[in-house]
Structure formats: structure tokens, C-alpha cells
Amino acid sequence: MRDHITLQVARYLPEKQSEPTFDEHEVPCPKDWVVLDGLNYIKDRIDGTLSYRWSCRMGICGSCGMTVNGEPKLTCATFLSDYAPGPLRIEPLRNFPIIRDLIVDIGDFMRKLVAVKPFIVRRYEKPISDGEYLQTPDELDEYKQFSMCINCMLCYAACPIYGLDPKFIGPAAIALAQRYNLDNRDEGASQRMDVLNEHAGIWGCTFVGECTKVCPKHVDPAGAIQRYKLTGAIESMKAFFMPRGA
């Protein structure tokens, strides 16, 4: 059937099985259907027990990340027709514990995200009457790329280092730390450096570079980490040679 495509969908029902299995379903494959449309078709018409996360359908919420034919993808931005004649194998994101079917636990990432303080930190908040913190377009450009991250965690699924060592704080958290470090309104760089200038932080990264390749928002987390390493190394040298003045 040319206008249909086969989806092999991973199922994991923890109350019934100890290893995932695959269900095969034929779904329509019009030009404008994405993988998520195929999953919704299955859920609505074939098997209502299939579980997966999704929300916005437009690459903003970062909920629908899954492994499509071995690659981490946002299923709302991955067209079925690109994989014709199929079949397509859809699995949960790698490197995370699987809760059910295509749903993974994201608690670890959430804790790491909070640890890097992904918000503007000020030593002293000026009163509202003093007006806004101003920023020029050039200053915005310094961090804008890193601010595009939607926390979809595809980079964690692609990163073999995170798979091997779950203590590694990971690509997106470091890129987001860098987003605030490079913001001229922020003064929290040294607090973030305390968390990140260690083995489980920036130095855990060996620059495989896959995080950047799979990022649907072109954030370049690998670049952010390498820049951060340079800053971290300079800070460590300063602390070593000028213990009091640094």
C-alpha cells in the first residue's frame, strides 16, 4: 500500500512484561503527516492503550521526543513520507528509564536543570522605579542561540557520555547555563561555575558532538560546552595563580 506506512511501535507495559515488544500498525501516509500524526491515528482508531507524550504539535513544547529509526527526533517535526516506503521503528528516548510504552522519566533532567540556575541572577535587584535592565541587539545576539532550547532532551538521548554516566549534567543544562552566563543582565556566572567546573559538569563532556547534530533548534550545546571549558580552565588558572585576587 503506497499511501500507507508501517509503524513498529515499542510497547512496554510494566505490569505485564519485563522487556519491550513491538506492535505493528499500518497508518495513512499523506504528505503532511508527521510521526506524531501516525501515533495519534493508532491511539484514536486502533489501540487506545498506547501511551506517549505530546502537546503543541509545532516544535515548541519539547514533549514528543522519541527515537525514530534509531535517531532521536521530535515526532511532530518528522514527516512520515521522508521514511517511505517504511517501516518506521518508534522507540522511547534512549538513556532514560522507561515508565511505559514511549514515556520516559525526565526527573533527572529536571533536577539538573534547576541546579544550573536557569534564570537571571542578580547580586542586587534594582528598584522597579529605576526602570528595565536594558540590552542592545548585539548583547542579545551573544546568547540568543542558546535561548532557543526547548528542553526536549534529544541531546541527552544522543549523548553516549550521559548514557554511560548518568551523573553527567548533560548538554542542554550546560547550554542553558551558558545562555544566562552570556546575558549581560546576569551576575550568576560564578555560582553556575561552582556547579559546572567539575567532572560531572563540563569536564565530563568528551565532545562527541551528537547533541548538536540532533538538536531540532540548532542550539549547538556541544559548542556551548567547549566555550564553557575554556572559561572554566581560565578561572581555574586564575584561582591557582592568584588565590586571593581572582
Place this chain on the structure above:
Amino acid sequence: MAEVPVYNYHPRWLRRRVSTYWWLEKRSYFAFVLREGSCLFVAWFVFYLLLLVRAVLQGEAAYQELLAWSARPWILLLNIVSFLFLILHAVTFFDAAPRALVVHVGKKRVPERLIGLSHYAAWLVASAVIFWLVLVR
């Protein structure tokens, strides 16, 4: 991060171990492992260079002896393989450099391409100087 548990424990969640052979799963992973492995050959080249310097300092006889030793097939093979890995190491390093080095001139950011090209230019100049020293002078 050490005091924070890595995962909430749940007996029914499925955790899968990364295969020991994960680096064979994807071409890009394999290229990464080759790049990382290239540092062993860089270390060998540094050691070989030190041997060369020592032989030169010890005089003509020691230098000729080292040359004869270097002509052995297995040393020759090792050096050819090391040279190829050295090129891989240099090229991947130069390609990675612009990602880590962000240079500003005034308020303008120097384009990544220019930073990458400047590395290659420095390589070319250094190679030309060595070529001139060894073969022309």
C-alpha cells in the same frame, strides 16, 4: 550534584545499560572514537621526536643508527599509521576550535570560518618553515 540522587527509584521502570560496543552503533560514534584514539599516536610521535633530538645531540653515529632502526618495516608502518592519525587529529582539532574560541574585535564577533581558516593558515606557515629548514637550507 553528588548529594542529589540520579534517579527516583521505581521498581517497574525499565533501565537499559549502554552496550560496551556503543561506539560501533553509529558512524559518527566510531569517528569520535578514532579521533580520541588518535592521541595515542600523537604521544608516539612526540616520543619519536625526542628520540630524534637525542640522536642528533649524540652525534652522527647515533643519528645513523636511529635512521637504520626507523627503516625497519614495523617502525615504518607504525610511523605511517601515526602520521595518518596525526592528520586526523589536527583536522578534527582545527574544525572543533571555532566552536570553543569566540573572538571579538571591537563589538563584532569574528566569523567561525575565519577562526578555522587561521588555524589552517598557521599550519601551512609552520609546515613551510620546517620544509625550508630541512630540505632547502
